[in-house]
Amino acid sequence: MNRLQLSRRAFSQALLVGGAIAPMVWTPNAAAQAAPFELPALPYADGALSPVISAATVAVHYGKHHKSYVDFLNNAVKDSARWQPFAGMSLVDIIRASAGKPEHTAVFNNAAQLWNHTFYWRSLRPAGKADMPAQMSAAINDSFGSMEAFRKELATTTIGQFGSGWGWMVQDPANKKLKIVRTSNADVPLTQGLKPLLTIDVWEHAYYIDYQNRRADYVNALIDQLMNWDFALKNMA
């Protein structure tokens, strides 16, 4: 297809990925993410995170785990009586509507895990050193006092999550301050009124092939080499 034949929207999306024609760009509040659900394309090649995260890990983590949450929801939609409370809702609305409701635990877990993983892949960028945007460093210094303090809090909070879960850099909409929080299993700070900026998956499936039990090595390598600060900045209010 010639670029001139593309819609203006498709053209601007194509530009975002360096000229390759990309599918629709995912955004954290994408209202378009409603049933039937899709597995959003990775924003880079399977091996782009190597050697910090191997292509083998991406193949299982994205191709099997992330996909399983999509498959669960699309099966759940078929039971129209049980799905009725969520009919027509966007993914984020499903997460909010099912959170904390024991009768909707399975829907919450799979909807939140679909969202969390899509957010996780975008929290990462191809391996290598990337400069942090000045606006992000300023916000970090303002909220944490120093880059070192921020880095330490992100690492220790994330590494210290007991069992499966997530480490998050979030923004508190009440005062615009940045914070580090962790959540268990599928829980997501969206349901606590916090705005996610970046996340690190510390379920064992995220690192066991590459790091076995060395969670700290995985988390530190991610923070040092793969964090997508541009994505975090885009998510900031």
Ligand code: MN
């Ligand atoms: Mn995961």
